[in-house]
Amino acid sequence: MTQPRPRYAPPEGFARLRLTVAWDGAAYAGWQSQPSAPSVQDTLQGAFLRLTPDVFRPVAAGRTDAGVHAEAMPVHVDVPARFGLPLPRLARALNAHLPPTLAVLDVGTAPPGFHARFSCSERRYVYRLLRTPQRHPLWAGRALHVPGELDAAAMNAAAAQLTGTHDFAAFATQEDRQTVRELRGLSVVPGQPVWEIHVAGESFLRHMVRGLVGTLLLVGAGKLEPGAVTDILASRQRAQAGANVPAHGLYFSGASYGKEERG
Template sequence: MSTLKFKLTLAFDGAAYHGWQGQRSGRGVEDQVQAALGRLFPGASPLVASSRTDAGVHARGLVAHFEAPRDEFKMPPRHLALAINALLPDDIRVLAAVRVRAAFNARFDAISKQYRYTVWNHPVMDPLRRGQAWHVPRPLNVAAMRAAAALFVGTHDFRAFTSKRPGVLKDPVRTLTRCEVRRRGPELTVVIEGSGFLYKMCRAITGTLVQLGEGRLPADGIGAMLAGGDRRTAGMNAPAHGLVLWQVRYRRR
């Protein structure tokens, strides 16, 4: 059967979902998008995504691909995003939909992923940000957080910054190309970019940086945490609702 392959760039508010991955309950973001595709193209292939996200985590740049039988695709390609969005709940949107070469793979062709975590550092929480930012009312030493963040850049064993899940952690080594803390008024943004991440790794890094900024963890302790590989020595996992999968990068072809 002749098929056409399409790349989707998706944004979603993850508050109501159990992460991207499909669930028996149907409460994965993937379930919603796959159902919409199935209504448009009964022969559509299963979605393949660049990343999974945890329950409650948001995205504005998750990438996925699917294939549709050529004889079922009867619209101009520029109408595809609008057609899918018409069948999705309001908290999920396809930002872009483009046709790609047959060899494209949203998961294996990705060269880097960027996550952003938002912290609202003020005694009073902004009620308009409560679903998108972690409220940290205590003062933070942002200079110390920035210095510590720089130590995560490079190739390291990150087993101290991942949570246990079923199975054996085969390879805890990951490479970060960017880890920085930005401040704009009471809003802090932790930007983390790399080729891949362990389970809850971004949340563990952010939680550690915040607790370090509060003075609850040693300012010079990141190197020892990485070297020791013991999850108990690092900081807490930041809450899921402050994390956004911001962008997935691919090589230009």
């Protein structure tokens, strides 16, 4: 029987807000606060501090790595209950204090018990591939350029064998947590000129998504048979899987929450 998720509340005298945030990952050393590099978390908190001195550090659904983009990241922030700026104006006010690389898309009151990270039941990513003979300057930093041919059917055959609950140690980098995860979705969607690899799961290991994509690219290029991915899983050895693809093609695309967190 599935245990109910814990319910979270802001500190006494504070109200919890829920935001949707987007950013260009090239400008940041990831979401998490860094002592000597710009982070999304610190930049967003800095904008809040321009509006109220009493604000807690924002919390996101996922801790993206340096260079990874976000299209729609759920975030919660605890502000004083007396915070007077009307919510319909808050996103614009915050964006006035944020650089062009980071934007708050919307703001609302968080439903009771909501926690952006711990209440999250699914996280989704998209990896984009520019499938053209020549590079394109408008996709630089937005998609991985792959000039060679790729076999989408073979990639999806391998993806089907990776989907489900497995030990993904072979796809993780320097991971000291337990490595069994449920991969709920993995699919390759060809397009013109950009292909997308969609990935979904409740949680992921360090660099797991980028390792999965790197392995699918080996399959697509004919350097690895689709069935070989089961042997890679069983090996639990990182050297058996494909290399991590660059961060600039990866986007956090969305997250899901239980009914009680949606309100």
